[in-house]
Amino acid sequence: MNKEKVIVAEGLTKRFGDFVAVDHISFEVSKSEIFGFLGANGAGKTTAMRMLCGLSIPTSGKALVAGYDVFKDTDNIKNSIGYMSQKFSLYEDLTIRENIRFYGGIYGLTKKQIQDKTSYLVDHLHLQNHQNSLVKSLPLGWKQKLAFSVAIVHDPAIVFLDEPTGGVDPVTRREFWELIYDASERGITIFVTTHYMDEAEYCNRVSIMVDGRIEALDTPKALKINYDSASMDEVFLKLARKAVRGE
Amino acid sequence: MKQFFAFVKKEFYHIWRDKRTLFILLGMPITQIIIFGFALTNEVKNSKMAILDFSKDVSSHELIQKISSSKYFDVSNVLTRYDEVEPLFKKGKIKVVLVIPQQFSNELLHANQTKLQLICDASDPNVANTIVNYATAIIKDFQNTIVQDQKLPYRIETEVRMMYNPELKGAYSFVPGVMALILMLTCAMMTSIAIVKEKEMGTMEVILVSPLKPFRVVLAKAVPYMLLSMVNVITILLLSVYVLDVPISGNLSLLISESLLFTITSLALGLLISSITDSQQVAMLISLMGLFLPTTVFSGYMFPIENMPLPLQIMSNIVPAKWYYYIVKTIMIKGLGFTYVWKETLILIGMTVVLFAFSIKNFKTRLA
Amino acid sequence: MAAVIVENISKKYQVEKTKVTALNGISFEVAKGELFGIVGPDGAGKTSLFRILTTLLLADAGAARVEGYDVVKDYKEIRKTVGYMPGKFSLYQDLSVEENLDFFATIFNTSISENYDLIKDIYQQIEPFKKRRAGKLSGGMKQKLALCCALIHKPSVLFLDEPTTGVDAVSRKEFWEMLQRLKLQGISILVSTPYMDEASLCDRVALMENGKILAIDKPSIINSKFSKPLWAVQSNNMFALLKSLKNWEAVSSCYSFGEFYHVVMKSEEKGSREIEEFLMKNQFQEIVIKQIDANIEDSFMALMHTSNE
Structure with a gap:
């Protein structure tokens, strides 16, 4: 495995009053790794992800994302990451081209770069006949693939994916993962959450959060052996059932 | 019926738990009344007046005395020549000039006839109009005292009477206006928002798939806002009587019933x-x-409808608030009874029926 | 008599200037007391179908009956007899758990105590929080409350539109266990889901895609109809393996499934020996190849493939 660390978290903690949403989590993610970030609803996934994206200042602990401190360098973090979620991705009332141009623009790409990227993406995703149609007229699967491509349009060090494949049909879901592998081969680190346990198997390593703590972190294979389970689904259920707190 | 009340109860929970909106709803009439009553008054007080007195006799002194003692005018300049007038206006120092002719006393007392000139800065016609009215009223009053003293049978008739509002208080005309505005807002806007919120939240979907009659749902949503509006009406009336000293001259229950009618009109608009x-x-x-x-x-409470171009005057007839405003003004300020407002009441009822018919016809028992 | 009968239902939507087909001539029946699943991705037409059956939408063509009542003519009767849980959480967030339940009981002309037996099982799990506002509940608890509200009037048919979407694996499992128990009470249940793995928990399923039904049957029967041999393949470098297999002209389809790829060959004569030879030739190591039975996702993708041709 490549040794260059892209995310280093040590004792990262976030409290809201008395409630400890994220409780001293420590982990490292290497360059071009596909890192699965699992947990039941309310386990603290979203809060942890927000801190790593520089959207929320941790209460205590340390974390470096792409070499930048999550306490001080949030602006630099935002420039070196991409983000995509099921809920927020593209502007529905803009066309495909307009969306790419917009996101390229906010990440400071030059006109030339945007043009090159646009034609590359349109080709790569087979959207030639749709490049000037509004995003809302596309099927969900296409939207999600496009959203992912747009999230990495500026070649970020890391891309955060928050349940990117929810509701997508099985074939497109797999095509989506091929895009993820592709990005990882190009050196982009992938940090992904999902509710589909079979997708957890596609990750290089998986962490499972329970009640704000990382309860397990290893390769899918090792996790299955350690927890004496046939699938990641079983591993997840065994761990998540231990949860005491609700959302 | 039990279902209906359960729904109304739920609506009260919504309103009660959204403290911020509730605060705005109940606070709005109070702030409006206070703003209109004290800050935005139409009254013109302490207008600067210049006097060009050519006669300088007893009567002219008395007149000037009377004018400067009123709270409406401040005599700021005493002029001697006509050509001093315009520069003063241009500098904006004064609003009005009173010109008293030579031989004022003489003519008044012996010829029984004289002319005064009022020169007014009419760049703001409303203010000019008010000033002239005030001045005329004071002069009239002055004339009356002289006439009484002299017991002379002959005098000039320039009848200007400030009816129903002898002190020309601005509050009189805006209280009915604020009532129309507040009722329109709480009833129409809040009801429509409350119903649309159910659509937005997706709860309408569940409610529709229930035995509850859809139109009853909508009515149940309207009831709390109707009550809230009536609370507002009472707040406004209390404020206007006890804070602004605007009395309710007419029948209170008639006023309340007309307000209820207008509430229902606004409600129908909200449903639509x-x-x-x-x-x-x-x-x-x-x-x-x-x-x-x-x-x-x-x-008509901000801008007089009579001054509008004809097309706008015609258009104003379809605005329910115009009729309600007229009704409230008639009952509350003029103190007149139902016989004077039955036509307007009928118009409002007609509008309500039409609006309800429209919204019932438009109401969907399904999505989309 | 069947609980739900759907005959040739079609529905189109106007989106911008184009017409989008939501449902394209759908027909099926749900027997009384059956747990019937409608499985398909977003945009398959599941929500439109549920809205037509719950009388919220009118179909462009076709007919449907719920408990013998026509969805157009007898919509008032249907609204008295069915329970519906829409895809989006549709309760009053500013009312407490208890107030929500009480409200829905009253508008259905009943009371919590009258049908308490039916919901007891589920309600007891959220009862400790009954004074809490619904908006402050966790995803799993919201879902349980919504189910209670949909059940409070003892409906004979229950429509659940994507009840497990966005809910974590633990809550999903619990939810399906609740449905199994409700089934025992004799309630017919129609449930839609985008999660293929949930199909196996239904008595029968309709696989839907693009407004059409790809297959309707017991999940096991649908899987047994998967005609070609299916191979699970694994090696050291998985992503390179995927590329190689996809580029091999002998392969008909290759999809990832957890730690394996599921491979269908074009010719049934080619089997594990040919695949192994090919992989060895391409320098793959730690090769695992075994023949497996198709699961519902394999079937779904195969059916998608044939229907698109």
């Missing part, structure tokens, strides 16, 4: 709005543009 849109934002925009604006412009 909710039936044509699915988003709270749009409902709010339509309410503001389609109700608030016409109510302020066309009810």
Whole structure:
């Protein structure tokens, strides 16, 4: 495995009053790794992800994302990451081209770069006949693939994916993962959450959060052996059932 | 019926738990009354007046005395020549000049006839109009005292009487206006938003798939806002009587019943709005543009309708607030009875029926 | 008599200037007391179908009956007899758990105590929080409350539109266990889901895609109809393996499934020996190849493939 660390978290903690949403989590993610970030609803996934994206200042602990401190360098973090979620991705009332141009623009790409990227993406995703149609007229699967491509349009060090494949049909879901592998081969680190346990198997390593703590972190294979389970689904259920707190 | 009351109860929970909106709803009439009553008054007080007195006799002194002692005028300049007048106006130092001719006393007392000139800065015609009215009223009063003293049978008739509002208090005309505005807003806007919110939240979907009659749902949503509006009416009336000293000259129960009628009209408008849109934002925009604006412009309490161009005058007739404003003014200020407002009441009832018919026809028992 | 009968239902939507087909001539029946699943991705037409059956939408063509009542003519009767849980959480967020339940009981002309037996099982799990506002509940608890509200009037048919979407694996499992128990009470249940793995928990399923039904049957029967041999393949470098297999002209389809790829060959004569030879030739190591039975996702993708041709 490549040794260059892209995310280093040590004792990262976030409290809201008395409630400890994220409780001293420590982990490292290497360059071009596909890192699965699992947990039941309310386990603290979203809060942890927000801190790593520089959207929320941790209460205590340390974390470096792409070499930048999550306490001080949030602006630099935002420039070196991409983000995509099921809920927020593209502007529905803009066309495909307009969306790419917009996101390229906010990440400071030059006109030339945007043009090159646009034609590359349109080709790569087979959207030639749709490049000037509004995003809302596309099927969900296409939207999600496009959203992912747009999230990495500026070649970020890391891309955060928050349940990117929810509701997508099985074939497109797999095509989506091929895009993820592709990005990882190009050196982009992938940090992904999902509710589909079979997708957890596609990750290089998986962490499972329970009640704000990382309860397990290893390769899918090792996790299955350690927890004496046939699938990641079983591993997840065994761990998540231990949860005491609700959302 | 039990279902209906359960729904009304739920509506009260919504309103009660959204403290911020509740605060605005109940606070709005109070702030409006206070703003209009004290800050935005139409009254013109302490207008600067210059005097050009060519006669300088006993009567002219008395007249000037009388004018400067009133709270409406401040005699700031005493002039001697006509050509001093214009520069003063140009500098904006004065609003009005009173010109008293030579031989004022003589003519008044012996020829029984004299002429005074009022020169007024009419760049703001409303203010000019008020000033002239005030001045005329004072001069009239002055004339009356002389006439009484001299017991002379002959005098000039320039009848200007400030009816129903002898002190020309601004509050009189805006209290009915604020009532129209507040009722329109709480009833129409809030009802439409409350209904559209159910569509937006998806709860309408569940409610529709229940034995509850859809139109009853909508009525149940309207009831709390109707009650809230009546609370507002009472707040406004109390404030106007005890804070602004505007008395209710007419029959209180008639006034309340007419307000209830107007509440129902506004409600019907709210239902209509909710039936044509699915988003709270749009409902709010339509309410503001389609109700608030016409109510302020066309009810007649801000801008006199008689001064508008004919097409706008005709248009003002379809604004329910205009009729309600007229009714409230007649009952509350003039102290007249139902016989004077039955036509306007009938118009409001007609409008309500038509609006309800429309919204019932438009109401969907299904989605989309 | 069947609980739900759907005959040739079609529905189109106007989106911008184009017409989008939501449902394209759908027909099926749900027997009384059956747990019937409608499985398909977003945009398959599941929500439109549920809205037509719950009388919220009118179909462009076709007919449907719920408990013998026509969805157009007898919509009032249907609204008295069915329970519906829409895809989006549709309760009053500013009312407490208890107030929500009480409200829905009253508008259905009943009371919590009258049908308490039916919901007891589920309600007891959220009862400790009954004074809490619904908006402050966790995803799993919201879902349980919504189910209670949909059940409070003892409906004979229950429509659940994507009840498990966005809910974590633990809550999903619990939810399906609740449905199994409700089934025992004799309630017919129609449930839609985008999660293929949930199909196996239904008595029968309709696989839907693009407004059409790809297959309707017991999940096991649908899987047994998967005609070609299916191979699970694994090696050291998985992503390179995927590329190689996809580029091999002998392969008909290759999809990832957890730690394996599921491979279908074009010719049934080619089997594990040919695949192994090919992989060895391409320098793959730690090769695992075994023949497996198709699961519902394999079937779904195969059916998608044939229907698109």
